Amino acid sequence: MVNVCVNGYGTIGKRVAEAIAKHPKAKLVGISKYTPDQDAKLANASKLNVFVPKDSVKNFESKGISVNGSVDDMIARSDIVVDASADGKGMQNKQTVYQPRNKKAIFQGGEEAEIADISFNARSNFEKASGKQFVRVVSCNTTAYCRLLKPLIENYKIKHISAFLIRRGADLSDAKGSALNAIEWKAHSHHAHDIQTVLGNIPISSVAFKVPHTHSHINSMNIIFEDGIPNKGDLIDIYSKESRIAVLNTANTSAQIVEAARDLELPRNDTFVVSMLANTIEINEGGVFFSFSVPQESIVVPENIDALVSQSGIMSKEESMRLTDEIIKIPKIKSSLEKIFA
Amino acid sequence: MVNVCVNGYGTIGKRVAEAIAKHPKAKLVGISKYTPDQDAKLANASKLNVFVPKDSVKNFESKGISVNGSVDDMIARSDIVVDASADGKGMQNKQTVYQPRNKKAIFQGGEEAEIADISFNARSNFEKASGKQFVRVVSCNTTAYCRLLKPLIENYKIKHISAFLIRRGADLSDAKGSALNAIEWKAHSHHAHDIQTVLGNIPISSVAFKVPHTHSHINSMNIIFEDGIPNKGDLIDIYSKESRIAVLNTANTSAQIVEAARDLELPRNDTFVVSMLANTIEINEGGVFFSFSVPQESIVVPENIDALVSQSGIMSKEESMRLTDEIIKIPKIKSSLEKIFA
CATH class of the missing domain: 3.40.50.720 (NAD(P)-binding Rossmann-like Domain)
Known part of the structure; x- marks a missing residue:
């Protein structure tokens, strides 16, 4: 013990x-x-x-x-x-x-x-x-990126990742948070480097935006591969098997996920998992492009x-x-x- | 006349x-x-x-x-x-x-x-x-993308563009707008196609997020080139010469640009120009990565x-x-x- x-x-x-x-x-x-x-x-x-x-x-x-x-x-x-x-x-x-x-x-x-x-x-x-x-x-976002990137690294050779973060302005009970009517940005945000502290020298850039809402970070990634790009089915297969990633097909707002957590009577509305937004997956000449939601308090x-x-x-x-x-x-x-x- | x-x-x-x-x-x-x-x-x-x-x-x-x-x-x-x-x-x-x-x-x-x-x-x-x-x-965002992409197309061969849009939830006087405490997303948003109605068959993907604020859209682009990637100086040179693009080095929030428009006593705070956020430019293995602000009412x-x-x-x-x-x-x-x- x-x-x-x-x-x-x-x-x-x-x-x-x-x-x-x-x-x-x-x-x-x-x-x-x-x-x-x-x-x-x-x-x-x-x-x-x-x-x-x-x-x-x-x-x-x-x-x-x-x-x-x-x-x-x-x-x-x-x-x-x-x-x-x-x-x-x-x-x-x-x-x-x-x-x-x-x-x-x-x-x-x-x-x-x-x-x-x-x-x-x-x-x-x-x-x-x-x-x-x-x-x-x-941290919460870095944890989400690691959960999503590690399975890809095991299966593919990544050339470069561009990460776009939309961060919640404050947690619900924070007395101070973001500006009430503005989008704030942090160019070359620390997230790229922070992900490297876990995953090693993976090539990644990140920009972070802070917006006035309280529930979850919403992230997008554009991943370019050296060769052998996964298709949408491959991505869904890979992430469906991950215990701490939920693959959602029809969510369209961060609030819907919080509402589901309330409907399911999850303590504190905590989901602990990264919600991979499968309807955002796009495979194109640029590689793979998708978005995901991060429950910042519980992940x-x-x-x-x-x-x-x-x-x-x-x-x-x-x-x-x-x-x-x-x-x-x-x-x-x-x-x-x-x-x-x- | x-x-x-x-x-x-x-x-x-x-x-x-x-x-x-x-x-x-x-x-x-x-x-x-x-x-x-x-x-x-x-x-x-x-x-x-x-x-x-x-x-x-x-x-x-x-x-x-x-x-x-x-x-x-x-x-x-x-x-x-x-x-x-x-x-x-x-x-x-x-x-x-x-x-x-x-x-x-x-x-x-x-x-x-x-x-x-x-x-x-x-x-x-x-x-x-x-x-x-x-x-x-x-539309406003498509106009901004065209102003920014046309000069690049004239100078470089683009392989693919990934566009990430953070849209304002409503204009100031709109009675209805976005959810008050949520981020909404539109996968495969119409913007990619709309840009093609002007620029032709340029390879582009877009995802659009709507957030609860009223001033300006904030966009990011990741551009991959066939060969010959512009460096930061090239980009700034190209955009500095464009009459309807302002190159800003030190802005960090959308509100700062609106505040400047008020300080300058611009009618209705209208700027008409795309604000290219030069401090966000990053050149990497993935190509070029930068963000810009769009005055949605006046552009x-x-x-x-x-x-x-x-x-x-x-x-x-x-x-x-x-x-x-x-x-x-x-x-x-x-x-x-x-x-x-x-």
Whole structure:
């Protein structure tokens, strides 16, 4: 049994904590909170052990929040820390907490690649996290690109990828986000390089646009091949077999996918899977051209679980991915979405 | 002197009417209104001749709107009708009004290509409208693609173009528009085919996304060449010389361009030009990759003017484009935007 805690209980932290709590080989020591807000009360209501900085205990308790100990206690009792703190805070935690105590930690994609020994995507490089002290699960879009590109790389020789990202302006509960009536662009966005931290020196360019909506990133890729271009049937065959990719034929808006998640009563509307929009596939002189939808809040949850399993060396890639999928019901989600958008 | 009327006084009609009124070789007979709304009062305030359906005269006058005659009178007095009515209404007007009276007409890009003898873009095929009875000015995005692609076609052999469009959800005054919190996509969008109606059988694919904002379309293109790829300097040289393309180096959001148009006190914030976002240019194994901004309400205004000049055969392409640009101050707009975003 691996003892795991989640340091930072926000968008990613709360989802990962719940998944760890359901894992038969992991024990959730608890989660940390630094401010006595709505999420702290949620953790109490969810019967999770809540740890806070030593000198904040009284403040939390005065606000009616039950505290199980200090963050120091939580870290001491854990074999692995999943660091889900705000972007950039992970580096500070590494230097002041994890390194001095020689703890294993998993960071999120908001941190620079240099924070960890390896940038991780379960489908692409599960084994490389084995035994590593520091692992970084790449960000939501990068995770989606890795899930989609790795199976292609295994079957074809890619000459170049052009990636066009339309990012959501903010998550639903973010107080600040994109401009309300504008499209913002980031030329030469970091995504191209970030994908290379997992997939190696794959030739790729990316541009990212930020638009005022809250549900999902919508991405498009134009892939040029050295030779042997897959046809539409090949692509659908390849992606249908991937457990964390749902192949949708008839979706036309990001909202339809969220509506389906609500209809299916998925907790927090989380789908965890990349939705490959099969109706957008086009094969032409330029190669292959298609779009896909990324559930930005939940896609990295299974990757965090697989990362800690690989780090602990307790299961093989196939065993881990299958178990993780089972715990958060990915097979049922994939199958339901594929039926609704058949 | 060519007598011209504008049938339909909405987003495009009101802009085109004002430009015609300033043209030394054209006389604006007047504009038509079918409902006694804000725009009808604007036309009065702007001292334009307002024509309405015969049996609506009393209704308009009862609402305090001065009427100069019937739509039938207006058409009879005109050599050319610029049809700026709602999408699809143009075909009805052609069949019931322009064809029976053997009138020349210019339609907008919301109509099918089949409505006209030729789909028109001044830079690409000015001469082809000469003497034609029916001309269709292609839509805003298609106009932008033609302005950008024609100079490339003249200099390079293109193998394939992938076009990614992020469309505004609605114009500012539209009562209905896109979903408020969603991205909508149109796979295999009509834009690829529409560009071919002007540029011929150029190999192109397009996908269009609609997002909830009101200012400008933002487009990206990935262009693959048969051989001889332009570098960044070549592209900037080529586009800097184009009168209806502004080359911007430092813009990062669509709103910045609108803000500049307000700062420059441009009427209605109209820029008429494609803003080529030079900071997005990337040259790679996949070819050339860049983005551009399209002022959806004003970009087709100069094309409508050039179309009627070509149709009338009164000037050469170069004379007409230069005069049109001068009338609506495009050289000053291009130069100001290029300085602000240098």
